[in-house]
Amino acid sequence: MTKQAITIKKGQQFPLTIKRLGINGEGVGYFKKQVVFVPGALPGEEVVVEATNIHPKYAEAKIKKIRKRSPYRVTPRCPVYEQCGGCQLQHLDYEAQLREKRDIVIQALERHCRLPVETLSIRPTIGMDDPWHYRNKSQFQVGIKKGTVIAGLYGLNSHQLIDISECLIQHPATNRVTNIVKMILQDLRIPIYNERTQTGVVRTIVARVGFHTGDVQLVLITATKDIPRKQLLVDEIKRRLPEVKSIVQNINGRKTSLIFGEETELLEGEEYIQEVLGDLSFELSARAFFQLNPVQTVKLYDEVKKAAALTGTEKVVDAYCGVGTIGLWLAKDAREVRGMDVIPEAIEDAKKNAKKHGFANTMYTTGKAETLLPKWVKEGWKPDVIIVDPPRTGCDRALLQTILRVQPKTVVYVSCNPSSLARDIDVLSESYHVDYIQPVDMFPHTAHVESVARLVLKIRA
Known part of the structure; x- marks a missing residue:
């Protein structure tokens, strides 16, 4: 039997009942036997959607109206949840998230x-037990908005940098360090990298915390080896962030989506921070992979x-x-x-x-x-x-x-x-x-x- 060709048109609006969550957390429904993926829609919901993208085997759509809400829909705690795209399911009750994740495994097997x-x-x-503040590492791009240094993630399907001052899935220590480093970069007028003009110095702030020890490692990813007022920057970080035990510079001058470059230099403190899992302790260097x-x-x-x-x-x-x-x-x-x-x-x-x-x-x-x-x-x-x-x-x-x-x-x-x-x-x-x-x-x-x-x-x- 030949697969039915997609007949949905871009911009078309139609009603949809959401059957399950897809592998990327989007709602999945069927319109005239054709698969439609709808970000933000939940299983059991009846929605009116507008087609945004048409592909050979499926369509993508956005919610215009929710006619029947899921009893498990909750208000996301994060103020930039919808722009950021780092989380996909904050609008779903946590116990329901666990059930849907099992279903994602079942779908893959089917x-x-x-x-x-x-x-x-x-x-x-x-x-x-507590599904918040669980990540031990943040990697936030740095930019300038209205003359102020910001740091965060690029928005969903866009290249707009979303300033994130309080990420609810990051450990509080990484949030604190990133926010204070932003202020120090601002105060010392250290040039921030501009991707479009390929000028400036600081590209990314990477902060990693040892949950067990509370020690923090700070990595500044720079486009150039030279950092203006480098020693002043290091001294200010030490003064305002005593929990930072390791200050590292990583140089990445290439036009790339990869965060880290090949060259790494210890600016101050220890080369490693310690993390403990059960009875085992591990030394984490700036580029070492470790569970998040x-x-x-x-x-x-x-x-x-x-x-x-x-x-x-x-x-x-x-x-x-x-x-x-x-x-x-x-x-x-x-x-x-x-x-x-x-x-x-x-x-x-x-x-x-x-x-x-x-x-x-x-x-x-x-x-x-x-x-x-x-x-x-x-x-x-x-x-x-x-x-x-x-x-x-x-x-x-x-x-x-x-x-x-x-x-x-x-x-x-x-x-x-x-x-x-x-x-x-x-x-x-x-x-x-x-x-x-x-x-x-x-x-x-x-x-x-x-x-x-x-x-x-x-x-x-």
């Missing part, structure tokens, strides 16, 4: 996996530990290991943990972290799992459990085929993208039974949802 969804155990989403929600990360890693179900005798592989956080979380319950990553600096950090915590049963190697695993198996070392925590694109196809060949008893898949999780489960289901999928809400008020999937090797008859 779309990208051949397994019947009704046969899978998809557990209720694990939420936060430390409180919920403990819950996520505990779910990984439950899914791995280690007894002390297992050989574990931590693929995409980064600085080793997940592997070290499991190390005391494993016989041996071997981790790999393609980033050499991450592997060096993983080795340091393992040594610092006294783990003698870990080994970290630079490289790809699909290359290293067959080599280890050939040498007589076969893993019992493989943990994968891939980027949003999912596992490398070669790694999935390697897992199917090596056949560890258990695969624990940590996912930040339900669509790639569903696609990869579809491949692995050739040899693995999906025991369960546990969604975890790492980013309240956004459409993102993480999951931990436990896959168990099928017993061949």
Whole structure:
């Protein structure tokens, strides 16, 4: 049967009943069997919309009127919620957000996996006790508005900088540091970078806080190596922000959407700040990747530990290991943990972290799992459990085929993208039974949802 062509016209207004939330947090409805995505609309609502964009397989629309409101619609707490676009779901009650995130996982499985969804155990989403002020790091672009230094995010689908003085999902310490640094830049008349003319110096203020220690690291991203009145700037930051233990400059002179450049220089204080997860402590340098929600990360890693179900005798592989956080979380319950990553600096950090915590049963190697695993198996070392925590694109196809060949008893898949999780489960289901999928809400008020999937090797008859 051929797909019906889109007949909706741009600017057309029509009634719509919203059936569910899409993967980006927008409402999804059907008009004459055609899919329509409506940002800000909620499941169960009856709305009148206006078509804004027409695509070959779907249309986008905006709300003109809500005829029937969802009982779970709430007033967003953030004053710039609608302009900013950093959160997508502040207008939805938090408990309802958790239910909808589980449904986003179900939708991805229906779309990208051949397994019947009704046969899978998809557990209720694990939420936060307090779903506000959970982010430990902010990256706010700097600009000038009516002669005043502002810092924030670019507006939804625009290049207009929205000044954000009190972000409700950021830790209060990062908000405070960003606001005071804006004032210092203003007071000292330090040139702010202008993207259009490519002039000026300071581009971005990055603030990261250790939830456990309260220590703050401040990174100023600049377009040039030279900062006018640099020492005065550093002295003023130290005087007005004693909690800042590390002041770093990163130079990025390129015309790019990437925040960080290649060159980093310590201006004052320590090179690292400390963060603690459970019994483990980590040193965080300016460019080190670390989970953005430390409180919920403990819950996520505990779910990984439950899914791995280690007894002390297992050989574990931590693929995409980064600085080793997940592997070290499991190390005391494993016989041996071997981790790999393609980033050499991450592997060096993983080795340091393992040594610092006294783990003698870990080994970290630079490289790809699909290359290293067959080599280890050939040498007589076969893993019992493989943990994968891939980027949003999912596992490398070669790694999935390697897992199917090596056949560890258990695969624990940590996912930040339900669509790639569903696609990869579809491949692995050739040899693995999906025991369960546990969604975890790492980013309240956004459409993102993480999951931990436990896959168990099928017993061949």
